Amino acid sequence: MTGFDLTPPDDGQRRRLIAGLDGEERRVLLQHGTEAPFCGAFLDNKQDGVYCCRLCGLPLFRSTAKFDSGTGWPSFFAPLDAAHVGRIRDASHGMIRTEIVCARCGSHLGHVFPDGPPPTFERHCLNSVSLSFVARGQPLPDPLGRGGAEAAPAD
Template sequence: MQSFDLTPPDTTQRAALIAGLSEEERHVLLQHGTEAPFCGAFLDNKLEGVYTCRLCGLPLFASSAKFDSGTGWPSFFKPIDPAHVRTIRDTSYGMIRTEITCARCDSHLGHVFPDGPPPTYERHCLNSVSLAFTEAGAPLPNPLGRGGAEAGLAEAA
């Protein structure tokens, strides 16, 4: 696994990234919202590539780890690198769940559940608006201008 800079965006960078978000993206990424099921842009995406954080561009999940969970949200059995996703105990709405956020910018991605397929038996259930997609062979987004390893991961996905 290539190494990525997980340093959070500074205040100026974060403000610039947030300025480019739609109202729905702000609601989900910044306020821990959830998009409606069965309507996300990446639910039925079958292309090969890499799913990245919509806000900061950090690579999160490879298309090879995507599966149809039947839940209405894009689901993955493992992240590209466990260090790219943080987990947080979520007790909202009278439930106990595990929220997942981007390890670099802390944007809300979705939740992880212990009912996925082998080999991990995890279901990372994500909001499409929390993600961007880069087809295999294309350069990854680099909104923070950090360069380095980020330029080549789409080739390896």
């Protein structure tokens, strides 16, 4: 069970968070876009820490679950907590996929595929622009002002 507040941002909080996004972040997070492969800021990040939702700050993936999928996007075999990542059937672009979104704010993160490594055999393929990164031992973001100044969770 997650120790994080999964209550969605209220309308005022959401407007404030969206106002802080640039055009590419808006296109991907809010309009379900995809960034170009092999160009994301976190593709080659090897630091120890936690990847959080760029919009609301919810911790999503640990660096220890990251792997090089060769696809051009940061890939993870498991979320930090399954309750933090929502799954939605996506039938766009002439195929059926599973979209993944932030469970708290609904922002588009990417897609999950059944071709990852053990132990889950899943590949959570994410857009770097959908994420922020917190190095191990640093405080987690608190853009909703809920007092969550805890440090990035250890493995």
